Amino acid sequence: MSAIPAAMAAxxxxxxxxxxxxxGMLSLIIAESAIFTIFVAAYILYxxxxxxxxTPRQILSVPIFITVCLLSSxxxxxxxxxxxxxxxTGSFALFWFATLAxxxxxxIGTGREWHHLISQEDFTIQTNLFGTTYYSLVGLHASHxxxxxxxxxxxMILALLGKVKCEHWERCEVLxxxxxxxxxxxxxxxxxxxxxxx
Amino acid sequence: MAIxxxxxxxxxxxxxxxxxxxxxxxxxxxxxxxxxxxGIEAILMRIQLAHPHASFMSPQAFNRLFTLHGTTxxxxxxxxxxxxxxxYLVPLMIGARDMAFPRLNAFSFWMTAFGGFVLxxxxxxxxxxxxxxxxxxxxxxxxxxxxxxxxSPGHSTDYWTLSILLAGVGSVGGAVxxxxxxxxxxxxxMTLGRMPLLAWMNLVMGGLVLVTISPLTAAQIMLMVDxxxxxxxxxxxxxxxxxxxxxxxxxxxxxxxxxxxxxxFAFVSEIVPVFxxxxxxxxxxxxxxxVGIGFVSLGVWAHHMYTVGMPSYGNAFFVLTTMIVGxxxxxxxxxxxxxxxxxxxRFATPMLFCTGFLFQFLIAGLTGIMxxxxxxxxxxxNSYFVVAHFHYVIVGGILFTIFAAFYYxxxxxxxxxLNETLGKWHFWIMVIGFHLTFDFMHIPGLxxxxxxxxxxxPGRGWETWNLLSSIGVVFQAAAVLIFVxxxxxxxxxxxxxxxxxxxxxxLEWATTSPPPDYNFAAIPEVRSRRPLWDxxxxxxxxxxxx
Numbered sequence: 205m206s207a208i209p210a211a212m213a214a215x216x217x218x219x220x221x222x223x224x225x226x227x228g229m230l231s232l233i234i235a236e237s238a239i240f241t242i243f244v245a246a247y248i249l250y251x252x253x254x255x256x257x258x259t260p261r262q263i264l265s266v267p268i269f270i271t272v273c274l275l276s277s278x279x280x281x282x283x284x285x286x287x288x289x290x291x292x293t294g295s296f297a298l299f300w301f302a303t304l305a306x307x308x309x310x311x312i313g314t315g316r317e318w319h320h321l322i323s324q325e326d327f328t329i330q331t332n333l334f335g336t337t338y339y340s341l342v343g344l345h346a347s348h349x350x351x352x353x354x355x356x357x358x359x360m361i362l363a364l365l366g367k368v369k370c371e372h373w374e375r376c377e378v379l380x381x382x383x384x385x386x387x388x389x390x391x392x393x394x395x396x397x398x399x400x401x402x
Numbered sequence: 403m404a405i406x407x408x409x410x411x412x413x414x415x416x417x418x419x420x421x422x423x424x425x426x427x428x429x430x431x432x433x434x435x436x437x438x439x440x441g442i443e444a445i446l447m448r449i450q451l452a453h454p455h456a457s458f459m460s461p462q463a464f465n466r467l468f469t470l471h472g473t474t475x476x477x478x479x480x481x482x483x484x485x486x487x488x489x490y491l492v493p494l495m496i497g498a499r500d501m502a503f504p505r506l507n508a509f510s511f512w513m514t515a516f517g518g519f520v521l522x523x524x525x526x527x528x529x530x531x532x533x534x535x536x537x538x539x540x541x542x543x544x545x546x547x548x549x550x551x552x553x554s555p556g557h558s559t560d561y562w563t564l565s566i567l568l569a570g571v572g573s574v575g576g577a578v579x580x581x582x583x584x585x586x587x588x589x590x591x592m593t594l595g596r597m598p599l600l601a602w603m604n605l606v607m608g609g610l611v612l613v614t615i616s617p618l619t620a621a622q623i624m625l626m627v628d629x630x631x632x633x634x635x636x637x638x639x640x641x642x643x644x645x646x647x648x649x650x651x652x653x654x655x656x657x658x659x660x661x662x663x664x665x666x667f668a669f670v671s672e673i674v675p676v677f678x679x680x681x682x683x684x685x686x687x688x689x690x691x692x693v694g695i696g697f698v699s700l701g702v703w704a705h706h707m708y709t710v711g712m713p714s715y716g717n718a719f720f721v722l723t724t725m726i727v728g729x730x731x732x733x734x735x736x737x738x739x740x741x742x743x744x745x746x747x748r749f750a751t752p753m754l755f756c757t758g759f760l761f762q763f764l765i766a767g768l769t770g771i772m773x774x775x776x777x778x779x780x781x782x783x784n785s786y787f788v789v790a791h792f793h794y795v796i797v798g799g800i801l802f803t804i805f806a807a808f809y810y811x812x813x814x815x816x817x818x819x820l821n822e823t824l825g826k827w828h829f830w831i832m833v834i835g836f837h838l839t840f841d842f843m844h845i846p847g848l849x850x851x852x853x854x855x856x857x858x859x860p861g862r863g864w865e866t867w868n869l870l871s872s873i874g875v876v877f878q879a880a881a882v883l884i885f886v887x888x889x890x891x892x893x894x895x896x897x898x899x900x901x902x903x904x905x906x907x908x909l910e911w912a913t914t915s916p917p918p919d920y921n922f923a924a925i926p927e928v929r930s931r932r933p934l935w936d937x938x939x940x941x942x943x944x945x946x947x948x
Contacts, residue, residue, distance in 0.1 A: 228502065242617045253643075329627065
């Protein structure tokens with residue numbers, strides 16, 4: 205086949221399309237946002253509807269430190285990608301590691317909070333409606349952090365092996381979109397769980 | 403197990419393929435298998451309902467059948483068959499060599515496939531086989547609290563939840579792929595304004611899948627939290643709400659109808675112009691109407707919930723939004739009619755099915771407007787009128803256009819034409835069967851027959867209509883048998899199709915039938931909406947007028 209004439213008009217602009225990695229990741233983020241929207245909606249609609257205690261105010265303390273860690277990891281992630289784009293693989297690895305570490309601190313912080321709630325306060329997903337919505341929403345977010353950390357760790361290992369080069373900056377940027385999304389979701393979850401709901 | 407080397411090649415060629423055409427065909431064959439299964443389930447239910455007080459099956463088996471029939475139809479027939487056609491056609495029509503993410507494509511197919519296998523594995527787990535094993539029996543929208551461990555002990559509901567979760571992951575993966583492919587893989591010159599309408603509508607469908615399947619996934623996760631971790635999302639005793647499930651389900655459930663019908667609009671928009679020998683009338687209006695339907699459909703879900711009770715401004719809102727959907731849909735119908743108007747219409751089988759679609763979809767839309775009116779719905783919600791309405795959409799609209807798509811693109815996929823005589827038999831018998839079954843199904847609904855009853859009392863005026871509906875199924879089954887025979891027969895002995903049997907205008911007809919692995923030896927460049935017209939008529943190309 206293929207006698208399609210290649211007669212492009214000379215004055216047409218050069219043919220340029222968006223990057224499929226970015227479009228694919230943004231589509232995934234839209235889908236993920238829809239999942240979180242439903243969980244957040246359920247959380248908000250169930251605020252104060254629990255028939256038995258404890259209430260959020262009695263047992264939740266605001267996790268300021270880990271929130272600062274997670275939000276600043278977006279910044280280090282941004283610097284890492286910018287460094288790679290300029291070909292500075294050394295500072296890329298450094299900032300990437302900082303992102304990984306800050307994310308890990310966040311996850312450990314969430315784990316400690318849960319451990320405290322379960323062992324000290326005897327508060328589980330079964331305790332009441334608040335427990336169900338709290339552990340589901342925070343857990344859904346934490347699982348996304350975990351997935352992000354695994355992806356970050358794979359890139360970190362490749363970087364330590366010297367396999368991440370300047371030409372990979374766009375792939376790292378696609379991954380960074382996911383990480384920024386996870387951070388942005390935490391802003392919403394934080395506001396709803398520790399602000400509105402408490 | 404020792405598999406001979408040659409057949410091992412064939413098995414791994416299909417099992418491990420990441421080629422969009424092979425994956426597309428696997429989606430289609432898989433869905434046809436489930437179409438036959440859900441058809442058999444429908445036949446069994448119609449036998450039970452043909453007479454009052456029938457004892458062909460137990461109430462329990464009936465519950466399982468309608469649950470599987472609905473779940474299978476939406477998730478394992480309609481969705482995958484449309485994803486299959488989209489997979490096969492979108493890259494060809496936009497002049498690409500494959501989807502944007504071929505391996506994600508294979509992953510998505512297998513997730514969907516395993517979803518169907520998990521659903522049907524429930525037959526073989528627990529209980530006796532003829533009573534349906536432990537197949538789910540909670541209905542396709544599985545209202546809480548019926549799905550709680552109290553009312554659904556055992557694992558039947560878990561099969562349902564898991565299968566839908568798996569299929570949901572597959573659908574979202576497929577949607578991501580469609581969007582990335584259509585936005586990022588178009589051949590040079592294929593601007594958004596020159597894309598075939600099929601690509602446009604698959605783009606809209608992909609966007610809708612992202613924002614509608616995900617809420618369903620979220621709701622299924624909540625249901626699993628309730629069932630497996632003793633959570634309280636839908637537990638009224640702990641302050642949870644069962645209406646919440648209805649909202650979450652219908653936030654998915656209603657746009658899902660458009661996820662299914664929009665790719666079917668795409669088939670009609672490709673077939674009608676070719677068989678009317680005219681360019682599509684009102685291309686920009688078609689694009690705008692598709693995008694419009696996509697957005698409006700996100701705000702109509704609670705018209706499934708009028709009988710739950712809403713404040714009157716809630717009722718008014720959902721009545722209005724639902725009726726607004728009629729506007730872009732009407733624009734489409736007028737555009738197809740205007741395309742046919744004054745055209746040199748060839749009534750080959752694909753065009754016959756599209757014409758049938760136009761009439762039937764119009765009626766389906768009109769009963770939809772009736773049901774959108776809250777006071778009317780208060781009378782007829784959960785009656786056979788509703789069942790007749792949505793089968794008019796799904797069979798009269800969606801299935802008819804899928805048949806049209808088969809007759810139109812089978813030559814491209816296999817290199818052989820489907821038999822026209824058998825095609826016409828298929829069409830007319832299907833029309834008779836469809837109208838017998840679903841026209842008359844409205845009437846017992848108007849007379850008060852509720853859906854999902856396994857039998858009914860004589861003397862309420864329902865008997866004749868139910869019998870007629872059941873008789874119609876015989877015709878529909880015969881039509882589908884003719885279709886299956888036609889496909890098998892034509893696959894081996896059909897007339898060779900050549901590259902472009904319909905004298906069509908879009909890029910898939912520029913390559914061989916079936917296309918080579920790489921689709922196009924040289925990536926095509928286009929200058930108008932009908933690139934093949936430009937080649938066939940160099941003296942009067944479309945691009946002069948764009």
